[in-house]
Amino acid sequence: MQQESSGRASVQLKGTNFGLRVIFSEDLDDDVLIEEFKAVPEQAYALPVGRGLVLDFRSRPCSGELAGRILSGVIWPRGLDVLAWITSDAESRARLAQAGFKIGEPGHAHAHENLADAGPLIVNNSLRSGQRKEYSGDVVLVGHLNNGAEIFAGGSVSVLGKLKGLVHAGRGGTEGIYVMAASFEPQQLRVGDKLCNQFDTSMRWWKKPVIITLEDDNLFFRNWKAEPKSEML
Amino acid sequence: MGARVIVITSGKGGVGKTTSTANIAVALARKGKKVVAVDTDIGLRNLDVIMGLESRIVYNFIDVIEGNCKLSQALVRDKRVDSLYLLPTAQTRTKDAVSPNQMKELCEQLRPDYDFVLLDCPAGIEGGFKNAAEGADEALVITTPEIPAVRDADRIIGMLESMGKSPIRLIINRFRALMVKNNDMLSQDDILDVLAIKLLGLIPEDDSVIKSGNRGEPLTFGQDSPAAQEFANIAARLLGESVPWLNLDAYESRGILAGIKKIFGFY
Numbered sequence: 001m002q003q004e005s006s007g008r009a010s011v012q013l014k015g016t017n018f019g020l021r022v023i024f025s026e027d028l029d030d031d032v033l034i035e036e037f038k039a040v041p042e043q044a045y046a047l048p049v050g051r052g053l054v055l056d057f058r059s060r061p062c063s064g065e066l067a068g069r070i071l072s073g074v075i076w077p078r079g080l081d082v083l084a085w086i087t088s089d090a091e092s093r094a095r096l097a098q099a100g101f102k103i104g105e106p107g108h109a110h111a112h113e114n115l116a117d118a119g120p121l122i123v124n125n126s127l128r129s130g131q132r133k134e135y136s137g138d139v140v141l142v143g144h145l146n147n148g149a150e151i152f153a154g155g156s157v158s159v160l161g162k163l164k165g166l167v168h169a170g171r172g173g174t175e176g177i178y179v180m181a182a183s184f185e186p187q188q189l190r191v192g193d194k195l196c197n198q199f200d201t202s203m204r205w206w207k208k209p210v211i212i213t214l215e216d217d218n219l220f221f222r223n224w225k226a227e228p229k230s231e232m233l
Numbered sequence: 234m235g236a237r238v239i240v241i242t243s244g245k246g247g248v249g250k251t252t253s254t255a256n257i258a259v260a261l262a263r264k265g266k267k268v269v270a271v272d273t274d275i276g277l278r279n280l281d282v283i284m285g286l287e288s289r290i291v292y293n294f295i296d297v298i299e300g301n302c303k304l305s306q307a308l309v310r311d312k313r314v315d316s317l318y319l320l321p322t323a324q325t326r327t328k329d330a331v332s333p334n335q336m337k338e339l340c341e342q343l344r345p346d347y348d349f350v351l352l353d354c355p356a357g358i359e360g361g362f363k364n365a366a367e368g369a370d371e372a373l374v375i376t377t378p379e380i381p382a383v384r385d386a387d388r389i390i391g392m393l394e395s396m397g398k399s400p401i402r403l404i405i406n407r408f409r410a411l412m413v414k415n416n417d418m419l420s421q422d423d424i425l426d427v428l429a430i431k432l433l434g435l436i437p438e439d440d441s442v443i444k445s446g447n448r449g450e451p452l453t454f455g456q457d458s459p460a461a462q463e464f465a466n467i468a469a470r471l472l473g474e475s476v477p478w479l480n481l482d483a484y485e486s487r488g489i490l491a492g493i494k495k496i497f498g499f500y
Binding site for chain 1: 384427
């Protein structure tokens, strides 16, 4: 669904796996933006909205007043749920966070909460090259993840051996997700929609026991022994 | 009882499957065992060349499966040693010329008459590998001390495990102790750490392997090169004998010394 203004999309709606992503034009006046948003027909939210909306302002600042008008003018009257407010404007991010709004990529927390009921998948043998485990919840591997082996998990992944293969954790949402390894030696790591392949033997955490989390869109490494030191990659 | 049917495989090509098959087959035969080496690499026939039996092939095992000849007609007896046979494959056919069940049936036909059936497996993980592995009870996985070869060996071991083959044992080929010492090559511990299966043999890099392959005379026919010794040791270990490991450090040092002597004309 797109609303056109002066030949350019001012409010774009895109279906995603969590619901709808509403992308606002970066150069519209606030009043026009609100009117355009209000003009989106009710039916647009009916089918793919899923768990809620992500409001994506791109580089456009979002003032407190604009946030309030969006909430009172569109969100609350239509009974919608906002999962996250996305803007690359640092001041706006700080303001929204201070006001208690969720910022950064969508909170898939709902998905992760649902996964908790399923219980973790425990794999009691090493995974060799070419072997793959895919599971909607957490995965615990009691063994090594060899080079060429893969774990794709909706939740967190714990490798109680050498992590040399590919882990993609947080496919169902990144909130509270971690990757844990007794010895960290991979070529690549994926958490949510983040991919990191800057690992080599000179890395401080190479072959060390680590816990990796995603915080403010960055991967954070901590010693498994829970030392206070941490390092952003 | 019947034969032990062993597939010799690797995943990666060029690591020494065919050379190992030929040499282990000869070494077992020289120990008095009745052995047949089966070339299952359909379309890329090489075992006959390495064994020096190329000129004596009339039929192949595809002919047996298709009913063009009897099994005994396709078998080529090696006249240099008692009780060693080759069952060649076809060079003009492709891997889909046989099914896993046909391969299994062929192995069952061979089993009563031999002590060992050694299946020289094609590289890769597709139909050719599956055909060869289907008929086997045990597996020997060959790797070289290189990361791609080890990774492919790991893949193959996983597949063999899922097919229920046991035991699966490892042979490391083209090993160079001095390079390991200089941290330029994976050590046997590095490899075993990844693959986590029992090591059956550690074959040193040896020029005589290339020469013997070109001559069609497997090393284990009588040479005393380190590789020949280790192939013989592998055969002994397959028979349950306890054989000490070669001292590869000493061998390579001797090799360097011999090279220096040669340069200075001592011999």
